Amino acid sequence: MTSRLVIDDLTVAFDSGGYVIKPLDGLSFEAEDGEMVVLLGPSGCGKTTLLSCLAGLLSPTAGRVLYGATDVTALHGAALSDYRRHTVGVVFQAFNLIPSLSARGNVVVPLRLSGVGRSQAKARADELLELVGLGERMHHRPAQLSGGQQQRVAIARALVHDPPLIVADEPTAHLDHIQVEGVLRLLRQLASPGRIIVVSTHDDRVSQLADRVIELAPHFADADRQPEEVRLEAGEVLFRQGEKGELIYFVESGSLEVYRELADGGVEALAVIDAGNYVGELGPILNMPRSASVRALADTVLTGYTVRAFRQMNPHALQVAPR
Amino acid sequence: MLAVTFADLRFRARQFAIAIIGVGLVLSMALLLTGLAAGFRAEVADTVDGVGAHTWVLSKTAQGRITAFAAFSDLQALAIQNESSADHAAPLLVAPFQVAHGDNKTLTVNLVGVAIGRLGDPQVTSGHRLSGPDDVVVNATLKLANGSIVAIGGKTFHVVGQVTHRTLVGGGPLMYMPLLSAQEVVTSGQPLITAVVTSGTPARIPGGLVALSPNQVINDTVGQLSTAISSIESTRWLMWTVAAAIVASLLYVAALERRRDFAVLKALGSSSRALFLSLVMEAVVVTLMATVLAELVVNLLVPFFSQPVDITFTAYATLPAIAVVVGVLASVSALRRVTGADPAAAFG
Numbered sequence: 310m311t312s313r314l315v316i317d318d319l320t321v322a323f324d325s326g327g328y329v330i331k332p333l334d335g336l337s338f339e340a341e342d343g344e345m346v347v348l349l350g351p352s353g354c355g356k357t358t359l360l361s362c363l364a365g366l367l368s369p370t371a372g373r374v375l376y377g378a379t380d381v382t383a384l385h386g387a388a389l390s391d392y393r394r395h396t397v398g399v400v401f402q403a404f405n406l407i408p409s410l411s412a413r414g415n416v417v418v419p420l421r422l423s424g425v426g427r428s429q430a431k432a433r434a435d436e437l438l439e440l441v442g443l444g445e446r447m448h449h450r451p452a453q454l455s456g457g458q459q460q461r462v463a464i465a466r467a468l469v470h471d472p473p474l475i476v477a478d479e480p481t482a483h484l485d486h487i488q489v490e491g492v493l494r495l496l497r498q499l500a501s502p503g504r505i506i507v508v509s510t511h512d513d514r515v516s517q518l519a520d521r522v523i524e525l526a527p528h529f530a531d532a533d534r535q536p537e538e539v540r541l542e543a544g545e546v547l548f549r550q551g552e553k554g555e556l557i558y559f560v561e562s563g564s565l566e567v568y569r570e571l572a573d574g575g576v577e578a579l580a581v582i583d584a585g586n587y588v589g590e591l592g593p594i595l596n597m598p599r600s601a602s603v604r605a606l607a608d609t610v611l612t613g614y615t616v617r618a619f620r621q622m623n624p625h626a627l628q629v630a631p632r
Numbered sequence: 633m634l635a636v637t638f639a640d641l642r643f644r645a646r647q648f649a650i651a652i653i654g655v656g657l658v659l660s661m662a663l664l665l666t667g668l669a670a671g672f673r674a675e676v677a678d679t680v681d682g683v684g685a686h687t688w689v690l691s692k693t694a695q696g697r698i699t700a701f702a703a704f705s706d707l708q709a710l711a712i713q714n715e716s717s718a719d720h721a722a723p724l725l726v727a728p729f730q731v732a733h734g735d736n737k738t739l740t741v742n743l744v745g746v747a748i749g750r751l752g753d754p755q756v757t758s759g760h761r762l763s764g765p766d767d768v769v770v771n772a773t774l775k776l777a778n779g780s781i782v783a784i785g786g787k788t789f790h791v792v793g794q795v796t797h798r799t800l801v802g803g804g805p806l807m808y809m810p811l812l813s814a815q816e817v818v819t820s821g822q823p824l825i826t827a828v829v830t831s832g833t834p835a836r837i838p839g840g841l842v843a844l845s846p847n848q849v850i851n852d853t854v855g856q857l858s859t860a861i862s863s864i865e866s867t868r869w870l871m872w873t874v875a876a877a878i879v880a881s882l883l884y885v886a887a888l889e890r891r892r893d894f895a896v897l898k899a900l901g902s903s904s905r906a907l908f909l910s911l912v913m914e915a916v917v918v919t920l921m922a923t924v925l926a927e928l929v930v931n932l933l934v935p936f937f938s939q940p941v942d943i944t945f946t947a948y949a950t951l952p953a954i955a956v957v958v959g960v961l962a963s964v965s966a967l968r969r970v971t972g973a974d975p976a977a978a979f980g
Contacts, residue, residue, distance in 0.1 A: 357979045366899055366976040394901040405896045407636065409643030412652050414635060419900040421635070450643075467901075478979050 312377030312473060314340040314363075314505050319372035321358050322555035331551040331598070332358040333369070338523050340507070345500035347474025347516045348509040351596060357402070358508035360476045363507060365393045367531070376474055394423045398467030404459040406451040412438060412462045413447040418422035421471050427537065437465040441495060458489025462495035464495055475499060477508045493518055526553075526596035537613045541605035548589065550602045556613035557590040569601050581606065590619065633902065638909045641917060644886060651882040651918050655875045656925030659951065662871035663930045664937075666947050669864045671803075671940035676853045678940075679806065680846050683724075683752050685829035688849045692842050694826070696852025699742070699800055701727050704823035704940070706811075708841060712834045715799065721834070723811055723825040727818045731807065732783040741807040742800045743784070745814025751829045756793030765813050769793040771805035773938060782811075785817030801857065803939030808879050821852035869898045872958060879915050879962035887966035894973035904971045911966050915959035919951040934939060 321333040332355035338345045348356045354504045361367035362374050365381055372472075374381040376396065384392050391632060406415045413434045420430035438447045443454075443463040451459050460480055467475050482490040489600065497518050500506040516522040539558065541547060548554050550570050564581040577603055582588045593616045614622060641648055682686075682699070688711060701722070709723035718924035725745035730738050746752040748762050754769055757762070759778040763768055768789040770776050780791040789809060798806040815821055828841075837843050854861070887894075894907055927948060934941045 327900060361976045361979050364899065364979075393899070399899060399978070401896065401899075405892060407639075407896065410636065414639060416895070418636065420899040422633075422897075422906075447750070533851055555696050580846040 312342055312505075314346075314474065314507070315373070315375040316359070317373045317375065319359070319362065319374065320369065320370045320406065321362065322356070327571050328569055328574070329551070333362075334551055334598070335372070337372075337527070338521075340505050340521055342505060343500060343502045344520040345497060345506045345518060346521045346523060347488070347519035348507065348523050349513055349516055351511050353597065354526040356511075356525055357478055360399075360478050360507065360509055361573075363474065364397050364399050365389050365474050370453045380435070380516055385602075395470045396472055396474055398470065398472040400460070400463045400467045400475065400480050400618060402478040402480075402482055404451065404483075405462045406459055406462055406466075408451050411448050411450055412454065412458075412465075413450070416463055416466045416469060420590070428470060428522045429582045434465070437468050440468075441465045442491075446586070456485070456495045457491055460488070460492050461495065464492070464499075473504050474475060475504065475506045477506065477513055479510055480508060481510065481512060483492065488542065493608065507555045514600050533617055534615055536615075536618055539613055541609045541611070543605055543607050543609075544615050545605050547603040547605065548599050550600065551598050553592070553598050554589065554617060557587055557616065557619040558603075558611040558613050559595060560584050561588045561610040561612055564606045565603050565609060565611075566606050567603050570625070576602075587619075587623075633910045634913070636916075637913045637942070638853060640886070640890070641937070644828065647834065647882060648914075648933045651878055652921045652925060654878045655919060656929065657704065658871050658875045658878065659919075659922050659926035660929035660933070662868050662875070663926055663943060663947065663951060664933060665864050665868040667869065667930070667934070667941035667943035668937075669861050669944040670947070672857050672861055673850065673854045674942035675797070675799045675803065675940040676850050679800055680853070681848050682754070682795075682798060683816055683829050683846075685751055686942055687830045687833060687848060688844045688846065689721075689828040689834065689837060689841050690826070690844060690849070692840055696842075696844055696848055697856055698724075698726050698849055698853050699728070701826055703819065703826050704841065706815075706823045706825045706890045708838050709825060709828045709942075711838050712828050712830060720832070721828050721830040722747045722752050722901065724752050724827040724829055724854055725811060725818060725825045726827065727814075728804070729784065729807075729818065733776065733780070736880070737857075739782075740804060741770075741774065742804050743814055743818060743820070744806050744808045745811040745825070745892045746808055748812050749829060750840060751844075754795045754798065757794030759791070761793055762808060762810055763792070765810050767788055767792040767809065769795055771798045771807070772796050773803065774805045774807070774841055789813070799940060800834040801852070802860075803937075815903035828846070863878060864880055864892070872954065875919070875955075876958045876962045879918055879959060880965035882970070883915055883962055883966045885962065886914070887969035891969060891973055892978065894970055895975055895977040898973055898975035899978040904973075906964065907970045907973070908967055911970060912960055912963040914923065916956050917959075919955035919959040919962075921954055923952045924971055928953065 316336055319333050319336045322329055322331045348359060350356055362369050364465055369382055416434035416437055417430045420433055439445055443461055445456060457557060481576050496508060560582055561578055562584050565588055567576060567580040569577045569579060571577055572602050588603055691704050694700035694702035706723045709721055713721040727743050729741055729743040731741050753762060756769055766789050768791055770791055772794045776791045778791050782789050811944055836844055897907060
């Protein structure tokens, strides 16, 4: 069976300490059968959130995840359990092996949970551990294995049902370069017709192996364009919390209010930015979404600079409140 | 999940071993208390049933207790004997008394004056039965060997025989002697007795006396200890609670440590129910192993108790069942940790 993976306008929002956080906001992309897709971006950009949605472990606020003809986001109950068990295999960050079980025991667990007989499950586990090069160490517990070996056990565990979709969360995060090579080689080999591999990483070197790279946090720091003037009327919003933007704004005249949008629909005023100051610098510099909203308190004139232009103009300025 | 359960038990063997020892000791205390509470009744039953009487005639003021020392004239025994339906009737005098033995050693005993060769005259397990006015037969827990000499009320007696399981009021040993000798030391020779035992049913009971079955005597005599027994039983419940608390603490801590494991197992397809049952299984295994330890400890401790500890087969057999209940209840402490585990947290 060959299937496409379609992420359609996916949004995940949740309440974090009273604030609305949107790790994913209208994300869309597609992946073809046999592809290795790399989700690239720094911590907090929504990689793990997206993988959780792909694995059927998290319901998005809006949008859809389609795998072949299956709308993953519409699955519930037994159908969702069946999807989790048979369609998707998960390689967790930090391996997440059960410490009390041997390598073989860890691979056997999902098989037994899906009703496979003991001897059949052991045979399948042995076969997979041989495949990932751990045939000699199948009786060792995780603590007796290196990071790379543990990650290979995790990959073997993800493969138990020969799932057509494998998601791997930062599979190289805790490994040295020799172990990284072995794990990436294995994942690359697994991306073959009949299977899609989705790997999240903050290491852009991994993208060299990818058929498709999805950057969840576009680089604004390198953007280069002329400063632009922005005119706002009183009450008009400059940018909203959670949006991604590449400009830092210098207030030429007028004033701005920085505020946070709360989960209960209210707002929390944070600061007032008067003429001569600037606002919204950290988001573009760090490739992060805006952490607060900004609106004009009076008719205001601003100049928007790219990160590069802003640094040239004001090389020591990095101390202003919200991005 | 069974494999995961037993793997976790092995993985946390030290934690579980500590819990098994702790719970085992608490359960052994609970089992001992069960035995002590039952022992109060068992000793009275052994002593009363050992007489072999069909009916006990006591003073009404004794309220059914053979230990009440409510005395009446021994002529009443004769009156009852004369009743044709009371095949055999024999007088008894039961009274607590201080007995001097050795150098400055005083023992408290329940002195029983009996008519030699009649109902109440005890069969001995060693030595010989009462035959002369200076003979006494003692319960073995007194540790007075045959041939020993004891001073009772200024008179000297010889231990001629031993009996077992003849105690009253929490292990107070019985000391049998001829009735006339007992009257001499207890009532200064007055012909008083505290009971008449018969092997038939007396047709008529003299005024001021009451005829009771052995069971009534046992119940009434044990009744005087009801407060003590009730306290012991309350303490026993406390022990069960402590055992449950130990297992619950262990499971709760284990569940906290295994939050990530639960999330991973759920992400791999396990249900909350299966995970909870796995914890229940661990709790039950711990408590059952603690039960075995408790029963071993109790068997070692019982011989050191002077009072009767009556641990019946039922008590031994019930303990594992109670342990299972304790284990299941203790597992509830970790229930929220299991059901609350978010499979998406496996990614974190």
